[in-house]
Amino acid sequence: MANMNDVAREANVSRGTVSNYLNKNKVRPEAARRIEAAISKLHYVRNATARELRTQRSNYVVFIVPTVWTPFFAELTYDIQAALQALEYKMILCISNSNYDEEKEYVDMANEQKVAGIISISYSQLNDYVDPHMPLVSIEKEPTGHFPLVSSDNYAGGRMAAEELDQRGCKRLIFIGSKHLASDAMKARQAGFTDYCQELHCNFSIYHFASGRHIQDFRNEARDLLQQLRNGADAKNIGIATSTDEYALEIFRIAEDMKMSVPEHFQLIGFDGGKISANDQPFLSSIRQPVKQIADAAVAEFNKLAENKTSVEVPRIMLPVSFYEGKTTKRIVSNQ
Amino acid sequence: MANMNDVAREANVSRGTVSNYLNKNKVRPEAARRIEAAISKLHYVRNATARELRTQRSNYVVFIVPTVWTPFFAELTYDIQAALQALEYKMILCISNSNYDEEKEYVDMANEQKVAGIISISYSQLNDYVDPHMPLVSIEKEPTGHFPLVSSDNYAGGRMAAEELDQRGCKRLIFIGSKHLASDAMKARQAGFTDYCQELHCNFSIYHFASGRHIQDFRNEARDLLQQLRNGADAKNIGIATSTDEYALEIFRIAEDMKMSVPEHFQLIGFDGGKISANDQPFLSSIRQPVKQIADAAVAEFNKLAENKTSVEVPRIMLPVSFYEGKTTKRIVSNQ
Structure with missing residues (x-):
């Protein structure tokens, strides 16, 4: 069934002009003529009304x-x-x-x-x-x-995060998720990460931090972890994947405050691949939905x-x- | 007139529970009793319906x-x-x-x-x-x-951007706006910036770049400008204000690619102060709405x-x- 876009295309006018015509607003006579012809040719019935x-x-x-x-x-x-x-x-x-x-x-x-x-x-x-x-x-x-x-496919995304870190030389893989809001999507991401690490015998750990309204708790826990990693034997070969971009961005900021640079000190992959606008080129590596x-x-x-x-x-x-x-x-x- | 929030507060239950009660969904008998008492005490009439x-x-x-x-x-x-x-x-x-x-x-x-x-x-x-x-x-x-x-107050925001750059030692002030979509808000931002600079006899320039769908044009123009600034005599004392955060972020990214660091090579202030989520602490200095x-x-x-x-x-x-x-x-x- 033809829709408003089809009519606009056929009449070579914008969708808005078709809408104006249908709403009895003024449109140029030439456009009106072409729209009428398109409606009759395509047997267009207004979708919304018909439905x-x-x-x-x-x-x-x-x-x-x-x-x-x-x-x-x-x-x-x-x-x-x-x-x-x-x-x-x-x-x-x-x-x-x-x-x-x-x-x-x-x-x-x-x-x-x-x-x-x-x-x-x-x-x-x-x-x-x-x-x-x-x-x-x-x-x-x-x-x-x-x-x-x-x-x-959240499970595949979790696997992918582990694999990308593994392929980039990380010798210790870390997944950071949330204590609360453990939705099935979040569980699947973690399961994919875990399965990859187990199957390929990677050295890995899972952390569950506080989240939601208690962002300060999350920040404190993240700071403690980064401190610990910095002093550890395997520092510089660490890869961190998080269950959301928001967590990854928090971790990035904390690392910045601690003068740990990413990806030199550790590599970091978020989840979602959120762009802040259509033209955005995020600096955060991520599993993009x-x-x-x-x-x-x-x-x-x-x-x-x-x-x-x-x-x-x-x-x-x-x-x-x-x-x-x-x-x-x-x-x-x-x-x- | 009492609203649903008042009833919830009076009955010491959540707004959602009041709504459930009103929609004849199950709520705990104790909660129902307290809600009835609150409704009668506050003479509550459902706003939406009454309106x-x-x-x-x-x-x-x-x-x-x-x-x-x-x-x-x-x-x-x-x-x-x-x-x-x-x-x-x-x-x-x-x-x-x-x-x-x-x-x-x-x-x-x-x-x-x-x-x-x-x-x-x-x-x-x-x-x-x-x-x-x-x-x-x-x-x-x-x-x-x-x-x-x-x-x-967009005009005051434009002035503020110029003043903050001026106070931070910038000897040359630059405002970057858009060629298109010159809304009154955008004009007011630029006018505020200009007036401050003229009144305080700052050395300043205004640039209008391409925008909207043609982001690549914007990027090219911004790259040319940064190139020019880097080679100029007054490099390192430059302050750039933009008409939106999006432009400032683009300029920041281009500078990064060119290995110019901000704020060492130039200082940068956006407009909007947009946060990507409630917990965000943006790295971009900005005039916040x-x-x-x-x-x-x-x-x-x-x-x-x-x-x-x-x-x-x-x-x-x-x-x-x-x-x-x-x-x-x-x-x-x-x-x-």
Whole structure:
């Protein structure tokens, strides 16, 4: 079925001009003529309106996200909004601060208001209180069996972090995760790291630091660890991988304060590969999540649910991560 | 009038628990008893519902923003959402990519759907097509006379950037802005910088670089400038202020590639003071916008409009900026 973008392309005008035409705003007569021709040629029916009539639900999609105030979540929110907009959905932005009660409140709201559905990065058990008829796609959560899941391959990412450090000459590998918020994604990252190290007989350790609101506790623990590493016998051959970019950035800053330089004193790999804007070239080496693919897949799955075009099987989409080489790891020197 | 937070405080439970109670979800009997007592004591009426009945408009607020994918806009969106939520509004997130047609489309949608109103960071002339009865608060835009404006004091910020560089011993001051998107905020920043330099007889220059989608053009121009500065007679006493943090970060990265270190080769001050997350301690010195105050003021003004509690005068709220001392400027050594 043709959508607004198709009409715009066919008429050789911008999507906004098509929208203005449909909303009876002024557009140039020549543009109006071309749009009319395109609509008639493509048998265009306004998606949003047609869908509302067909599904008896609005075009609002509730997007539940812990925050928008980190590079990863800002990018994800940006991409999900763009993907929803291309299908003429509107986004109701619900920031949960990872609070179960807030998430539940948003779900209640969604149930009451007959929204088109929910896309959620939730760390609580949605199964228990979401109406099973509500179209819902979950991002990054363990598969619940009820709702489609879209996620990065976190386990492979954990393995990749260990492997990249190993290949860069690190003789001691360290993984730093969080004491709290041990979501399945975080567990998978750690498991991948651990499995790689065990299979390849690397010398490795796992640390769980305090996190969340108690950033100062995290900083103290990280400082102690770096102190210890600096005085250790194997200093300079250490590689640190963290479960998130935020932790890696904290560790980088603490190292700077302690006059330990990265990657000379130790190499460092984050997780997420968050960019602070479209043009950003992060200095932090990281396991990058395929943000745009996650957003596109989540919205595509969501749209299938909303349009009742689903199969019996609940899809579970795992998307590959990649290593982003920033400035906190050493370059691999080719042997040739 | 008591709101949900007051009820939660009085009953000594979380806001979410009050919400669950009101939505007829299970809460502990003891909590339910305390909530009932609090509701009756405070004569609480659910804000959202009461407002919907009174204003004949929904509780959705359209937030039009160029992007959420920069630290400044991510933080602002986060804070606006929190402020709206405290008043039981929901946010429809509309990302315009600074595209006039997109903005217009969102405004049309707002008009059609009887939303509570609009909060907008728009760089186009909203006056021309917003229904004058639509509650609308504008952030960072020049005063239109029709809608309340909430803005940082950009002019004072421009002056402040020049003054901080001057006080740190810079003998040549440079301001780098954008060729395109010359919004009034950007113009005010540059005007403040210029006025300070002229009044204090500083040696200064203004550069306008390419920007926006053509980041490579910006990078080329910045590289040429740094090359020139490095070879100049007054190298090492140079101070650069930019119209946004993004430009400053680009310049920092280019300097790194050229092995020019900051603040030794030149000092650098951005504008916005964007943090990439709540715990971030940016390394970039910058003129920080009071993001939370902007969000709170915009939502407070919005709520007055939505509740028809406005005076004849259209408010214009200018909030003070501050200097954030990161690591790209030298420390001022006290003479005492």
